[in-house]
Amino acid sequence: MFDVINQQLLAHVAEGLPICSRPYAVIGERLNISETDVIKRLKHLQASGIIKRFGVIVKHAVLGYRANAMCVWHVPEEKIDEIAQYLLEFPFVTLCYQRPMLPEWHYNLYCMIHGKDKSTVLAQLARINSRPQMQTFPHQVLFSRRCFKQRGAIYNLN
Amino acid sequence: MLTNLQKKLLNDFQRDFPLSLTPYADIAAQLNVTENEVLQALRELNDQKFISRIGAIIPPNQIGVSTLAAISVPENELESVAAQINRFSEVNHNYERENALNLWFVLIATDAAHLNNVIRAIENETGYDVLRFPLEKEFFIDLSFQLDLTNV
DSSP: OOOHHHHHHHHHHHHOOOOSSOHHHHHHHHHTSOHHHHHHHHHHHHHTTSSOEEEEEEOTTTTTOOEEEEEEEOOOGGGHHHHHHHHHTSTTEEEEEEOOOBTTBOOOEEEEEEESSHHHHHHHHHHHTTSGGGGGSOEEEEEEEEEEEEOOOOOOOO | OOOHHHHHHHHHTSSOOOOSSSHHHHHHHHHTSOHHHHHHHHHHHHHTTSEEEEEEEOOTTSSSEEEEEEEOOOGGGHHHHHHHHHTSTTEEEEEEESSSSOEEEEEEESSHHHHHHHHHHHHHHHOSOOEEEOOSEEEEEOOOOOOOOTTO
């Protein structure tokens, strides 16, 4: 299923769908496949979960969502699933990942919070940390300062 | 100032964008406006950088191999090191964060060997060690959320 055409298709979609009347025809021309084939393939990629979401990707910072915090905890392995589920109950949590710990960085559970400003995000974080158990885990909050790069992944076509 | 149409386009089409021959005309029909109004509104949002694109969110490691990475850089070198890192097309996000570990970026490569090569090249060019935090488990991925656009 995952052929070269699909890979090229994703690379083109990663650059952004053209804003014109028949955008899938434009992409089809670039790939030498038909407009309906583009649509069929995108539907399939979405149904199979390779595309998680297809739509308008907003720039939160420009829209006034200037604060973005990466929050990290060190949670014992056996409690990770439970704590992750707890984090996901909060609507402002947009991402939640487990990542490996390193000697220089002793945290394994990550989540992202986007908010209009720092104080809003800190208030949201306080709600998360109001569960007493959360205070037993080592924790850090890393607010973003400058964004040096933000764009869709470029998939190497070789 | 954003128009009501633009606000609707920003909020209501972050997912399930029409996969039809004329997606913008379909959106227009849903919103009771013309296709041209939708195209115009989206072009403005794009030009003014309110949207990064209309496109696909692909979870990490679905295609290729990706990792979150971080380095600790002295403040006065941050901009030049960030620029060195950004020159690699494999880097798609790069943020300064409030921490001693202050530069965080995401890399995506075709396979593990390619990823290793890029990280080694970044270490050689910048002179700093790169810490790697590949995804071990994903609990959720959905960057769409309801925007409060009342004061925009």
